[in-house]
Every structure is written in C-alpha cells, then in structure tokens.
Amino acid sequence: MHIQDGDPATMPIGEVARRTGVTVPTLRAWERRYGLLLPVRTAGGHRRYTDEDVQRVQAVLELTGQGWAVRAAARRVAGRRPAASPTRPPVDELRDRLWSALDQALRELPSGTEAPGPSDEPPTTDQAESSSGALQAAGASGSSVRAATLRQRQQTSAAAGQPDWDVLQTVHQATRGLLYITSAREATEILAAAVQRLGGSTVPAGQADSWALPIDLSFGEGEPLLPMAEPLSLARMQLEQVLPGLVEDARRAVQLLRRSEDRDG
Amino acid sequence: MQQPRITAADVERFVECLARRDRRAAARQALRLLEAGVAAQDLVQGLLGPAQVEVGRRWEANQWSVADEHAATAITDAVLGALEWRIEVAEDQGHVVVTCAEGEWHSLPARMAADVLRSHGWQVTFLGASTPADHLHRLLAEVGAVAVVISCSVPIFLGGALRSVQGAQSAEVPVLVGGRAFGPDDLRARRLGADGWAPDPVAATRLLASWRQQPPAVGKRPAGMRDTEPLELEAARPDLVEAAMSELFLRFPPLAGYSHAQLARTREDLGYILQFLEAALLTDDPRIFLDEFLPWLTRVLTSRGLPAGVVTVGLEALGAVLDAFPRSRQLIAQGRQVAADRAVNG
Numbered sequence: 001m002h003i004q005d006g007d008p009a010t011m012p013i014g015e016v017a018r019r020t021g022v023t024v025p026t027l028r029a030w031e032r033r034y035g036l037l038l039p040v041r042t043a044g045g046h047r048r049y050t051d052e053d054v055q056r057v058q059a060v061l062e063l064t065g066q067g068w069a070v071r072a073a074a075r076r077v078a079g080r081r082p083a084a085s086p087t088r089p090p091v092d093e094l095r096d097r098l099w100s101a102l103d104q105a106l107r108e109l110p111s112g113t114e115a116p117g118p119s120d121e122p123p124t125t126d127q128a129e130s131s132s133g134a135l136q137a138a139g140a141s142g143s144s145v146r147a148a149t150l151r152q153r154q155q156t157s158a159a160a161g162q163p164d165w166d167v168l169q170t171v172h173q174a175t176r177g178l179l180y181i182t183s184a185r186e187a188t189e190i191l192a193a194a195v196q197r198l199g200g201s202t203v204p205a206g207q208a209d210s211w212a213l214p215i216d217l218s219f220g221e222g223e224p225l226l227p228m229a230e231p232l233s234l235a236r237m238q239l240e241q242v243l244p245g246l247v248e249d250a251r252r253a254v255q256l257l258r259r260s261e262d263r264d265g
Numbered sequence: 266m267q268q269p270r271i272t273a274a275d276v277e278r279f280v281e282c283l284a285r286r287d288r289r290a291a292a293r294q295a296l297r298l299l300e301a302g303v304a305a306q307d308l309v310q311g312l313l314g315p316a317q318v319e320v321g322r323r324w325e326a327n328q329w330s331v332a333d334e335h336a337a338t339a340i341t342d343a344v345l346g347a348l349e350w351r352i353e354v355a356e357d358q359g360h361v362v363v364t365c366a367e368g369e370w371h372s373l374p375a376r377m378a379a380d381v382l383r384s385h386g387w388q389v390t391f392l393g394a395s396t397p398a399d400h401l402h403r404l405l406a407e408v409g410a411v412a413v414v415i416s417c418s419v420p421i422f423l424g425g426a427l428r429s430v431q432g433a434q435s436a437e438v439p440v441l442v443g444g445r446a447f448g449p450d451d452l453r454a455r456r457l458g459a460d461g462w463a464p465d466p467v468a469a470t471r472l473l474a475s476w477r478q479q480p481p482a483v484g485k486r487p488a489g490m491r492d493t494e495p496l497e498l499e500a501a502r503p504d505l506v507e508a509a510m511s512e513l514f515l516r517f518p519p520l521a522g523y524s525h526a527q528l529a530r531t532r533e534d535l536g537y538i539l540q541f542l543e544a545a546l547l548t549d550d551p552r553i554f555l556d557e558f559l560p561w562l563t564r565v566l567t568s569r570g571l572p573a574g575v576v577t578v579g580l581e582a583l584g585a586v587l588d589a590f591p592r593s594r595q596l597i598a599q600g601r602q603v604a605a606d607r608a609v610n611g
Contacts, residue, residue, distance in 0.1 A: 014428055018399040018435075023367065024428060028500045046493060206332035210533055214370045215394055216335045220288040220343040224335035241397060244365075244372075248393035255346040 011049045020057040034074035064234045170197045178253040184219040187250045191217045195227040199235025219254045271311040283337035305352045306384045327568040356386040359411040364392035366417040368425030375416035381466035398432035405436035412439045417446035420553045421540035434484040453548040495546040506535045512582035576604045
C-alpha cells in the first residue's frame with residue numbers, strides 16, 4: 001500500500017495528488033469530465049499515471065491562478081498536445097519563486113509583529129505561537145521550542161506546494177488580523193472575509209446545502225456560520241487547502257482571548 | 266484516591282446548557298467538576314463525549330436542526346478549549362501529530378483525543394480538520410514524530426483516511442487510526458493498512474507508549490483491498506445518481522410532485538447511499554452499509570415523516586443502474602432485504 005516514488009510511468013493517482021496538491025476526488029472528476037488525465041491500465045486493470053498527467057494538472061492550476069475558470073482551463077489543457085506547452089517554467093522554479101516571495105513578505109512585516117520566519121531564537125511564548133501565519137498551522141498547546149520550530153517548517157512546506165500567491169496573502173492577512181481581535185465575533189468576521197477573498201461565501205448553518213463545508217466559524221457565539229463554494233471549483237479547492245489550518249489558528253486566538261478575559265474561570 | 270464521578274444528571278445539565286446555547290454556563294459546569302477533582306480526560310470522555318452523542322441523537326430524531334447541532338458542537342468545542350489550559354502534563358512521552366482524515370471536517374472528536382493524549386504526557390501537534398494527505402506527508406517528512414493519529418468519524422471519509430494513511434506511511438511515520446468511522450474492531454483499520462487502531466483515546470495512549478518502546482514496522486501489515494470497484498464507483502457517482510433518479514421517477518410516483526428542493530435532497534440521499542457503499546467496499550466490511558448506515562438512514566428519514574419503504578425504493582432504483590458494479594449490486598440487494606424486513610417489522 002506504499003506510495004512509490006520511483007518509476008514515473010506507474011504512478012497511482014494518490015501520487016499525482018501528492019505532487020500537485022489537488023485532491024484525489026477532484027482529479028478523478030477532472031479525468032472524467034474533461035479527459036485531463038490519460039491513465040494507462042496495468043495488467044490487473046489499475047489506472048496508472050505519468051509525469052505528463054502531473055504537468056497537465058499543474059498547467060490547469062497555473063491558468064486558474066491567472067483567473068481562468070476550472071472548466072475552461074481544463075478543457076484548454078486537455079485539448080493541448082503535450083509538446084504545445086514548452087514555455088511553461090518547471091514546477092520547481094515556480095515553487096522557488098513562490099517561496100522567496102513569501103519569505104520576502106515575512107521579512108517585510110512591521111516590527112513588533114514578529115512572524116516565525118528564519119530567526120536565531122525560535123519563539124517560545126503563547127503570543128509567538130499564535131502569531132504563526134501558517135497555511136497548515138497547528139493549534140498545539142504546550143508552547144515549546146519544538147512546536148515553534150515545527151510551525152516554521154510547516155509554513156515552508158505548505159508554501160512549497162501552494163501555487164497561488166493571492167492565497168498566501170489572504171491567509172497571511174487573516175492570521176495577522178487574528179492577533180488583534182477583541183471578540184470571538186471579530187474572528188468570525190476575519191474568517192468570513194478570507195473565505196470571500198478565496199472565491200467562496202458564507203451561509204448560516206440553517207440554510208446550508210451540499211455546497212457548504214461542515215466547519216462552523218462562529219466559535220459558540222451567535223448563529224453558526226459555514227463556508228461554501230461550488231464543488232470542484234478553484235475556490236473550493238483553495239478553501240479545502242487553507243481553511244483547516246486557518247480555522248484552527250482562529251480557534252486558538254479566540255481561546256487566548258477568552259483566557260485573558262478569564263470569562264471561563 | 267476516590268474521584269468524584271460524573272453522573273447522568275451532569276450530562277443532562279450540560280446538554281441543557283447546549284440547548285440554551287449558553288456557552289458560559291456550559292463552561293462553568295465543566296470547570297466546577299474539574300475543581301471538584303474530576304480529571305480533565307474524564308470530563309472529555311464522561312461529559313463532553315456523551316453530550317455530543319446526545320446532540321447527534323437529537324438531530325437524528327429531528328428534534329434539533331442542523332443549526333442547533335452546529336451551535337451545540339461549537340459550545341462543546343469552546344468548553345474543551347477552556348479545559349485545555351487546565352490539563353497538567355506530568356512527563357514527556359514524546360511527540361505525536363493528531364489530525365482528521367482528508368475530507369473529514371468533524372474535528373471535535375480528534376481534538377478530544379488530542380487533549381487526552383496531552384493529559385497522558387504526550388506533546389501533541391493538532392492539525393485540525395481535513396488535512397490534505399500531501400500536506401500531512403510533507404509535514405511528517407520534516408518533523409520527528411513517534412506516530413501520527415488519524416481520526417475519522419463518518420465512514421464516507423474512509424477513502425480520504427486511506428490517502429492520509431498512505432501519505433503518512435510514505436514519510437515512514439507509523440499510523441494509529443481511531444474514530445467512529447472505523448467501527449467496533451480493527452478490521453477497517455487493517456484493511457486501510459494502518460499500523461494500529463484504538464477504540465478510544467486512552468487505549469491510544471497505551472498503544473503509543475508501546476510504540477515508543479518498540480516502533481512498529483511502518484506499513485508492513487497486510488495491505489487493504491486491491492479491487493478498484495470502490496474507486497470506479499466514486500468516479501461514476503454523479504452519473505449513477507442521475508440514472509437512479511430516472512429509475513426512481515418510474516418506481517416512486519410521488520416523486521413527480523416533489524419540489525426542486527426536495528428533488529435536490531433526494532439526489533443527495535442517493536449520493537450518500539453510494540458513498541457508504543463505497544466505504545463498505547473499500548474496507549470490505551458490509552457492516553458499514555447494512556448494520557450502521559441503513560438503520561441510521563431509516564431512522565433519519567422516518568423521523569422526518571417519510572415512510573420507511575422509501576429506503577427500499579431508493580435501493581431498488583440504485584440496484585437497477587449498477588450493472589457494471591457486481592460487488593455493489595450484491596450489497597445493495599442485501600441492503601434491500603434488510604430495509605424491507607425493517608419496513609415490515611417496524
């Protein structure tokens with residue numbers, strides 16, 4: 001059951017997902033709807049994928065990053081012959097560019113809003129813990145050097161697989177906003193604004209349908225509020241990538257606030 | 266040392282706080298018990314856990330709306346947050362990562378498990394809801410963890426759990442799985458290739474402690490199912506739902522009078538049936554479909570005023586369009602028998 005990093009001509013779909021950051025159900029939908037992936041069958045009937053499939057998915061992500069609708073991007077890429085995209089920079093180069101952009105942004109933070117970027121001493125206080133703007137941040141209690149270092153690495157690794165600078169910026173702004181909340185309501189508003197910037201919207205839980213993601217943004221105050229986005233859309237994909245970590249950070253910020261106000265004690 | 270026990274009346278009072286959506290009263294009650302000497306992990310497992318089971322029951326019985334359920338869960342979650350500060354960590358057992366399976370957004374059970382692990386001395390990194398398997402892989406490849414604990418509550422996300430397990434194991438980190446989706450024994454966990462399964466968080470602490478002494482051979486347990494039918498079924502699901510809807514119009518005349526919203530809900534229900542079917546095939550455990558899902562679906566629909574026979578009709582419509590899926594068709598036939606018996610016997 002291991003994912004094999006080896007022969008690129010025999011990748012299972014999970015490996016394509018791992019390399020592109022697109023979930024398996026979405027890949028299957030893209031394969032079925034747009035013929036974007038062209039698997040070969042093994043003797044046992046299993047579908048296997050190649051580097052070209054990975055490149056086609058990357059090409060779709062690049063186009064959607066430029067504002068193309070997923071349907072249009074996927075149809076365009078699926079209709080392309082593999083040799084027709086020689087001008088696209090290699091994936092590694094894109095990743096390097098993104099990471100240096102994020103690195104730059106973190107360095108340019110105003111003083112006093114120390115982010116856990118490269119530094120000599122990893123932050124060890126609760127404040128530093130909650131200030132991590134990680135895409136995939138953890139809400140670990142028990143502040144320690146190890147946890148802080150972990151966050152730093154998470155940030156790096158999440159950025160390496162995240163193809164959209166706007167997404168990074170949205171998450172970063174939201175996370176900074178969370179440092180300044182004075183009520184749980186404000187955390188909810190920050191999350192709702194981030195969801196909208198990522199192309200989604202929010203809906204009261206009582207009116208939610210199958211487009212809603214079942215993660216409540218209300219933190220136990222006021223009406224439950226759910227994020228929503230069309231299944232298989234770019235907005236949906238982005239929300240699925242960044243919301244778990246962002247909501248976890250927001251929860252942490254709300255907890256810190258409630259603790260400081262000693263409302264629960 | 267004799268510890269004060271949590272009574273059924275305590276749980277009832279807590280649920281009433283949830284019903285009134287009174288977060289502070291709920292937190293006060295939990296903290297009073299804590300001050301009276303109840304351990305934090307007992308509060309998690311003896312008060313918050315049972316309260317959430319009751320929340321689910323009230324939704325299932327149509328006594329509470331989806332909004333009520335979300336509001337109650339958010340309050341329990343906030344109370345858990347208040348308890349977290351009071352958990353005293355005695356020793357350092359090591360570092361574990363706790364996360365929900367890819368696609369599983371119900372993070373409260375995973376958070377409860379994370380807090381019980383903390384109270385047992387583990388340093389826990391909690392990733393929250395639905396971590397994409399590739400994120401999990403990259404994270405684990407860079408940090409040293411004794412193990413990763415993957416939580417899954419609803420069986421339809423076991424496919425995501427499989428990807429999470431594989432992502433973690435390809436980073437050479439042993440995987441312990443738990444949560445209601447895995448059922449009453451380790452069968453599903455083994456079929457997904459996990460290195461361990463625990464029925465509850467305390468059992469998880471024991472298994473993790475043994476792994477700390479003797480790490481398991483990662484991913485060396487018997488592999489899961491090699492059959493591709495569940496994956497093919499997943500890919501074909503939207504088309505199958507549409508085909509089954511056409512069948513349903515023939516077999517269930519009242520459908521013609523359904524509103525747009527009711528038709529959408531019917532499509533959703535057919536989709537859920539297929540998703541639970543996929544999970545049962547993926548783990549080769551028909552109990553998911555026959556013993557857990559169908560009785561639950563029947564209760565949910567009948568509590569909302571639909572005749573019990575509607576489940577049987579839905580299964581017949583799906584059975585008629587599953588020619589290309591032999592295992593699915595067989596399981597649907599078994600399910601139809603179970604549902605028919607249930608409809609007859611009440």
